[in-house]
Amino acid sequence: MPIGLYVHIPYCQHKCGYCDFNSHAGADRTEQARYVDALLLEMELWAARPEVAGEQVIAVFVGGGTPTLLEGEQLSRVLTGIRQRFNLAPDAEVTIEGNPGTVDVEGEKLQRAFDAGANRISLGVQARQRHLLERLGRIHDALQVEEAVAAARRAGFTNINLDLMYGLPGQTPADFRETVAWALSLDPTHISAYSLILEEGTPFYLAFEAGRLHLPPEEAEEQMFREGKALLEAAGFEHYEISNYARPGHWCRHNLIYWRNEHYLGLGCGAHSFLRLAAPLENLGAPRPGLTASRVQGGSEVETAPGRPGQHYRFWNLKHPGTYRAALERGVLPVEAGEAVGRRQEMAETMFMGLRLLEGVSDHRFAARFGVSISAVYGAEVERLQRQGLVEWEGGALRLTPRGLRLANLVWEAFV
Numbered sequence: 001m002p003i004g005l006y007v008h009i010p011y012c013q014h015k016c017g018y019c020d021f022n023s024h025a026g027a028d029r030t031e032q033a034r035y036v037d038a039l040l041l042e043m044e045l046w047a048a049r050p051e052v053a054g055e056q057v058i059a060v061f062v063g064g065g066t067p068t069l070l071e072g073e074q075l076s077r078v079l080t081g082i083r084q085r086f087n088l089a090p091d092a093e094v095t096i097e098g099n100p101g102t103v104d105v106e107g108e109k110l111q112r113a114f115d116a117g118a119n120r121i122s123l124g125v126q127a128r129q130r131h132l133l134e135r136l137g138r139i140h141d142a143l144q145v146e147e148a149v150a151a152a153r154r155a156g157f158t159n160i161n162l163d164l165m166y167g168l169p170g171q172t173p174a175d176f177r178e179t180v181a182w183a184l185s186l187d188p189t190h191i192s193a194y195s196l197i198l199e200e201g202t203p204f205y206l207a208f209e210a211g212r213l214h215l216p217p218e219e220a221e222e223q224m225f226r227e228g229k230a231l232l233e234a235a236g237f238e239h240y241e242i243s244n245y246a247r248p249g250h251w252c253r254h255n256l257i258y259w260r261n262e263h264y265l266g267l268g269c270g271a272h273s274f275l276r277l278a279a280p281l282e283n284l285g286a287p288r289p290g291l292t293a294s295r296v297q298g299g300s301e302v303e304t305a306p307g308r309p310g311q312h313y314r315f316w317n318l319k320h321p322g323t324y325r326a327a328l329e330r331g332v333l334p335v336e337a338g339e340a341v342g343r344r345q346e347m348a349e350t351m352f353m354g355l356r357l358l359e360g361v362s363d364h365r366f367a368a369r370f371g372v373s374i375s376a377v378y379g380a381e382v383e384r385l386q387r388q389g390l391v392e393w394e395g396g397a398l399r400l401t402p403r404g405l406r407l408a409n410l411v412w413e414a415f416v
């Protein structure tokens with residue numbers, strides 16, 4: 001089965017107020033270089049394992065954090081390292097994520113990344129208005145976004161994603177319309193539009209709890225979603241996933257692997273993987289039996305085990321860059337913990353991840369994977385959701401209705 005590859009770069013210039021990603025500010029060039037060395041060691045260990053050795057990699061995503069905080073030479077080492085150690089499909093999608101505030105205007109970094117095999121860039125843009133960017137703690141302004149897009153094009157990138165956000169403190173529907181129209185004027189191939197989620201423990205969350213942060217009313221947020229969708233579709237973008245829009249032929253292949261619940265390997269600190277194990281992970285020194293962790297689906301804690309051959313297995317790396325690196329310097333995989341994913345759980349995940357896609361979950365694909373139809377497993381749930389007007393059958397796939405799109409949480413709950 002082809003797989004995807006995710007590579008985590010855990011460094012940012014400044015921590016944004018809403019962010020709970022595994023990213024750290026303040027690393028110097030030496031620390032970054034040592035981290036890149038560790039990544040190459042991890043690639044080496046995985047490239048020798050049978051789960052990966054024979055498989056074709058169809059999509060790579062170098063994300064973070066801020067990959068464009070690395071030097072051009074470091075980015076190039078990461079991308080070249082992947083190409084040398086893994087079996088990349090000739091047409092593999094290779095994305096690097098970037099923050100417009102860390103893309104040098106001369107474009108040296110992007111040129112190095114493009115020359116080393118990156119063919120897609122995803123820029124964190126979020127909004128056009130300076131006051132909103134400042135409120136979010138972003139380090140760039142609209143002009144830097146325009147310069148970063150121009151630098152990416154000069155380097156050779158034609159496949160460009162821009163990430164936008166709505167439902168921000170102080171944001172009006174008019175602000176969001178202006179942001180979407182401006183983003184379209186930059187002629188990207190893909191636009192993601194995420195609503196702000198207040199993640200526990202972030203400065204935004206704490207300010208909200210203390211009554212110091214005010215979000216737009218629910219109707220305004222719905223209006224932003226509706227108007228953004230209308231503008232993007234009128235410009236020829238396909239709305240293919242709840243938060244994602246693309247020009248035809250430019251759906252994000254890497255994210256499709258997640259939404260279709262297919263296999264991927266995550267490299268770097270805190271990165272998650274989902275693979276069919278060929279040998280227990282304990283052979284390589286980790287995880288320790290009985291270890292628990294809380295960064296699993298839904299944040300619930302699970303007991304973990306090293307895994308057995310043939311099991312579909314989800315696992316995740318040590319979260320801190322220092323402990324991650326120390327494991328690799330000892331010659332062992334930096335896996336913190338993992339859990340076997342049973343058939344029933346895999347079916348449920350295939351449903352609730354797949355329903356994020358507007359094409360829905362193909363009954364044919366489900367049956368080919370599990371040997372049983374969606375209705376045979378979830379007949380009662382599907383009937384109830386149909387009665388509530390939340391899902392429908394279309395062309396052999398179960399998908400969200402327009403009402404289901406707005407109330408997707410109710411649909412996912414039915415399958416968990």
Ligand code: SF4
Nearest residue numbers: 012015016019023065
């Ligand atoms: S740039 Fe991205 S990863 Fe870094 S702190 Fe901001 S939101 Fe988080």
